[in-house]
Amino acid sequence: MTNTQLTLIQIDNYGPWTVTPEPRREVDLQTLQSRLYADLSQLFGNRDGYVFFSRFDNMVAVTNGIDTDAHALIQESIGNRYPVTVSLSIGTGETPATAIETASEQLQAAGSAQASDRQEILRGEPIVESDRTDEDVRIAHFDVNDATGKYTDRLNEFDTFINIEQSYAELMRYLRETHDSLSFFVGGDNIISVCPDLDAEQYHDAIEHVSEAVGVELKVGVGRAANAQSAGMAAKHALETCRYDGRDVVFGDQ
Ligand SMILES: Nc1nc2c(ncn2[C@@H]2O[C@H](COP(=O)(O)OP(=O)(O)OP(=O)(O)O)[C@@H](O)[C@H]2O)c(=O)[nH]1
Known part of the structure; x- marks a missing residue:
């Protein structure tokens, strides 16, 4: 059985900040977002977590083994380094989908993503140490077969990108709908899915679905x-x- 612990990371009141006092330069927002992702990846990664950038203003981390104190430290460190703050909501569940559902509901209950008085929320309970096992986390690392030969070395970069992104879109939807799994594009031709306990046949079916849908x-x-x-x-x-x-x-x- 899996016991997933996810942390929803959300930049506080980011929408208004991007246009106050007037729209900020897009290159500066892109720089901030990618640096924030890099820092979070390192801060959680040093504690054996994974962070996925999802929409950049919201990110999802797999945080099994990372306690509340460590979350608080990461939150403080980001607040000291950036002109924005982040809220963190820890959700746990037998599947990744239930964990992210819990994490999201807790943060929504604390106030809107665009409320100026909702700042640096830290909610949710990590899995207690005595309940942790060596099998709590399943990570599935998907890769396109011969992406270099079929796409990168043959098509222009944008058409390659379309093919890879379409496979990602099909896989993320299929695994979310059929197996409560969460999938994230991590660059190149790679997709990482956080999954419950699935068997080889179920993974094979997912691969076949993507092949039939988008080739x-x-x-x-x-x-x-x-x-x-x-x-x-x-x-x-x-x-x-x-x-x-x-x-x-x-x-x-x-
Ligand atoms: N994030 C991430 N990206 C990777 C990883 N391995 C490869 N990549 C990316 O994927 C691209 C393609 O590399 P491969 O997947 O090794 O090459 P391929 O042509 O698909 O060949 P096969 O996978 O052997 O079929 C690379 O340029 C990297 O950008 C990985 O472990 N993580």
């Missing part, structure tokens, strides 16, 4: 562990095994 062929390595970093690393090794023996689904511990 992009995927493979996937799956890892399980007590935290995102270890599960993610096991998934990467499993993906190498896919490359080596040609299977489309490999589990890290098999």
Whole structure:
């Protein structure tokens, strides 16, 4: 069984800030957003978490093993470094979808994303240490088969981008609707999904669905562990095994 702990990260009152006192230069917003993501990736990553940028003003972190004090420290550090603050909401659940649902509801209950008096909220309870197991987190690392030969070296960059993004859109929707999983594009031709305990057939069906819908062929390595970093690393090794023996689904511990 999985026991996912996710943290919703939301920039406080960001919409109004981007236009106050007048619209801020887009390049400055892009720079702020990407630096904030980089810092959060490092701050959570140093504690074995994974952060996904989703919409940049909102980000989702897999935070199994990261306690409330560490969240508070990260929140304070961001507040000291940036002209904006972030709210953090920790949600847990048997599936990633229920965890993000809880995290989102807690933050919504604390006030609007665009309320000037809702700042640096820290809500939710991490999984208690005694309830944690070595199998709480499942990370599935998807990769497009031969993206370089089929797309990067043949098509112009924008048409390559369309193909990759379409496979992402199909996969994220399919896994969300059929298996309560959350999928994130992480660059290149890679998609990382936070999943419950799915079997090889279910991963194979997802890959087949994407292939039939948009004609992009995927493979996937799956890892399980007590935290995102270890599960993610096991998934990467499993993906190498896919490359080596040609299977489309490999589990890290098999
Ligand atoms: N975020 C992330 N990106 C990766 C990773 N591995 C590769 N990439 C990206 O994916 C691109 C394509 O690399 P590969 O997936 O190794 O190449 P490929 O042509 O698809 O070949 P095969 O995957 O072996 O079929 C690279 O340029 C990187 O941008 C990874 O582990 N994480």
